[in-house]
Amino acid sequence: MTYPAIEIKDMAKMYKTKSRHPVRALDGVSLTVREGEIFGLLGRNGAGKTTLLRILTTLIPPTSGSASVLGYDVQRQGLAVRKHICAVLQENALELYLSVKDNLHTYARFHAVPSHQREKRVLETMEQFGLTDHAHVKAMDLSGGLKRRLQVAKVFMVDKPVVLLDEATTGMDPINKRTVLQAIREQAHKGRTILLTTHILHAAEELCDTIVMIHHGRIVATGDLPSIKRLASNVFEISVTFESLTDPIMAALEMLAPLRLHRTRNTVELCVNGVETELLETLTQLSKQTRLSHVEITSGTLEDAFVEILGGPEA
Amino acid sequence: MTMIFALLYREYRIRITSLVWMFFDLFMPLFYLLMFGIGLDKAFAEGIVIEGTAIRYQTFLLPGVLAMASFGIAINTSYGFFVDRDNGIFYEFLTYPMTRGQFLVGKIVFNCLLALIQSFITVATGVLVLGIPLQWSSLGLLVIATVIGTVGWFFFLSILALRIHRSDLFNTVLNVAYFMLMFASSMFYPLDTMPAWLRTLSHGNPLTWHTDVLRFATIGVGNPERVLIESVAFVVFLLVSFAGAVGTLRTAVVK
Numbered sequence: 001m002t003y004p005a006i007e008i009k010d011m012a013k014m015y016k017t018k019s020r021h022p023v024r025a026l027d028g029v030s031l032t033v034r035e036g037e038i039f040g041l042l043g044r045n046g047a048g049k050t051t052l053l054r055i056l057t058t059l060i061p062p063t064s065g066s067a068s069v070l071g072y073d074v075q076r077q078g079l080a081v082r083k084h085i086c087a088v089l090q091e092n093a094l095e096l097y098l099s100v101k102d103n104l105h106t107y108a109r110f111h112a113v114p115s116h117q118r119e120k121r122v123l124e125t126m127e128q129f130g131l132t133d134h135a136h137v138k139a140m141d142l143s144g145g146l147k148r149r150l151q152v153a154k155v156f157m158v159d160k161p162v163v164l165l166d167e168a169t170t171g172m173d174p175i176n177k178r179t180v181l182q183a184i185r186e187q188a189h190k191g192r193t194i195l196l197t198t199h200i201l202h203a204a205e206e207l208c209d210t211i212v213m214i215h216h217g218r219i220v221a222t223g224d225l226p227s228i229k230r231l232a233s234n235v236f237e238i239s240v241t242f243e244s245l246t247d248p249i250m251a252a253l254e255m256l257a258p259l260r261l262h263r264t265r266n267t268v269e270l271c272v273n274g275v276e277t278e279l280l281e282t283l284t285q286l287s288k289q290t291r292l293s294h295v296e297i298t299s300g301t302l303e304d305a306f307v308e309i310l311g312g313p314e315a
Numbered sequence: 316m317t318m319i320f321a322l323l324y325r326e327y328r329i330r331i332t333s334l335v336w337m338f339f340d341l342f343m344p345l346f347y348l349l350m351f352g353i354g355l356d357k358a359f360a361e362g363i364v365i366e367g368t369a370i371r372y373q374t375f376l377l378p379g380v381l382a383m384a385s386f387g388i389a390i391n392t393s394y395g396f397f398v399d400r401d402n403g404i405f406y407e408f409l410t411y412p413m414t415r416g417q418f419l420v421g422k423i424v425f426n427c428l429l430a431l432i433q434s435f436i437t438v439a440t441g442v443l444v445l446g447i448p449l450q451w452s453s454l455g456l457l458v459i460a461t462v463i464g465t466v467g468w469f470f471f472l473s474i475l476a477l478r479i480h481r482s483d484l485f486n487t488v489l490n491v492a493y494f495m496l497m498f499a500s501s502m503f504y505p506l507d508t509m510p511a512w513l514r515t516l517s518h519g520n521p522l523t524w525h526t527d528v529l530r531f532a533t534i535g536v537g538n539p540e541r542v543l544i545e546s547v548a549f550v551v552f553l554l555v556s557f558a559g560a561v562g563t564l565r566t567a568v569v570k
Contacts, residue, residue, distance in 0.1 A: 057410040059568045083412040093407035095325070097332045106328065109321040110411045138332075 003071030005162055005193035006033035011065030013051050025051040027217040033195055038188045040208035041197045044310055048217040049197040050090055053166045057087045069162055086155040087164040092147055096140035100131050100150055103139055104157060111158035121157050129153040144171045156183050165196040205302040215310050228305050234273050235300030235308055241267040243291040252286060259307055271304055318413035322421025340429055344384035344437045352376045365505045365536050374447045378529035379502035384433050385461055389468035392426045393476040415564040423469045430465040450535035457532040464525040467553035473560040477567050496522045524549045
């Protein structure tokens with residue numbers, strides 16, 4: 001019998017607080033992650049993403065419901081779960097007094113990398129993540145970005161079927177982000193299942209086979225990228241370059257109540273939630289006032305869907 | 316065993332990054348014996364009478380210093396939870412493929428080796444330099460008592476370190492506990508000379524049990540039956556502390 005890589009059924013998590021009523025961090029969450037899939041968990045700060053990952057990594061138990069990794073129950077078979085996962089937690093987690101190389105060696109030992117392969121894997125990983133020049137530098141002396149890079153590098157050094165990444169690319173520069181995204185792709189090709197949370201929506205858009213959006217502990221949208229984007233089907237990205245951009249034109253554009261608006265000289269980029277024909281009509285009217293040298297209208301991005309679905313004020 | 320060795324390797328790698336730290340861990344008990352022991356040996360020139368036999372104060376103190384050394388190592392190791400928490404690695408450890416019990420045992424294994432080395436240095440100097448008469452036939456018991464003592468105190472202190480999330484509060488609690496445990500015990504003076512209330516308190520103190528076993532193992536002083544009861548009591552203390560520490564570790568992530 002084959003099991004899904006991750007299966008969560010009707011999970012809830014309540015946190016007790018001293019001064020207030022209990023906080024419901026997760027509320028009836030159910031999802032299934034297939035083996036070899038890159039699964040994106042998106043949501044605003046405090047939505048419940050990290051709580052979900054903490055439960056899957058056996059750090060905390062759910063209040064109700066169940067979760068399993070490769071068929072192993074996270075509450076009753078915690079050790080078996082931990083044998084099949086590796087995780088990048090949101091917090092930095094390094095041996096600050098050890099060098100980059102020793103950090104990797106230590107991690108490899110904990111994850112049972114055979115001794116004859118350890119040195120080779122460590123060297124390869126340092127090479128892949130651009131850490132070779134820092135091999136003998138203590139982690140405490142690394143920059144924030146390098147620390148994060150080292151932390152992410154660790155999980156890609158070991159062969160665990162399920163990888164959990166909580167905001168793995170936070171604090172990295174664009175080049176390092178690319179490296180990590182490439183590594184995620186490579187690992188997925190090798191058949192590893194990857195569940196990630198991220199605020200970098202274009203990365204999720206590029207990588208994820210399935211996306212779940214979570215809000216106040218509840219799943220509010222789920223599906224592959226096209227189906228998620230369809231949830232924001234009335235959202236359009238518009239880029240218009242005018243021959244001359246006057247105040248009345250700007251006022252007319254602002255009448256569209258854009259979700260975002262950015263002006264650079266005579267070019268305006270805006271994101272609008274509206275009916276396509278009405279937008280075209282507005283642009284036609286504006287073209288009568290001044291020549292439009294460039295017009296581009298595209299359907300919304302994942303970020304637009306994110307804002308559309310989750311963009312309400314915080315409760 | 317892979318996990319225990321991995322943790323032992325990790326603790327070793329961290330410790331050798333600071334040789335000063337390592338040096339004081341190894342030699343502090345010896346300094347204590349030399350300075351405190353020699354000083355008070357002069358003050359108690361007629362010796363300490365215990366079980367009807369008069370012995371020199373520095374001979375009496377040696378097991379107390381060894382008990383204190385085990386306790387000190389246990390404090391350092393349990394304080395490591397705060398360092399690990401600050402570095403974030405503590406939570407990552409809990410996602411590694413090991414049980415909570417393995418995690419606790421693995422953390423103390425390397426430090427037990429340190430405790431044994433520091434005991435060896437202290438005892439060897441005590442015998443060779445101060446002329447303390449060692450009971451050679453009980454060396455095995457001394458090794459076991461050192462290890463069991465270090466492990467027991469570590470498990471006990473782990474409960475505090477895992478429950479208390481502020482290092483300053485932990486330090487305060489520890490200072491108070493250390494003070495009370497040390498002075499309400501047989502570490503520095505024989506219990507027979509104490510006021511009744513302090514003697515009663517001391518008899519219920521695991522540090523007394525540990526010290527008495529070490530005293531019996533090093534210099535052969537003590538009632539064998541009482542030492543046996545105290546040994547059993549300390550093992551029970553260790554097991555209860557272990558269960559408590561594992562339970563606390565299971566709920567260690569508060570957020």
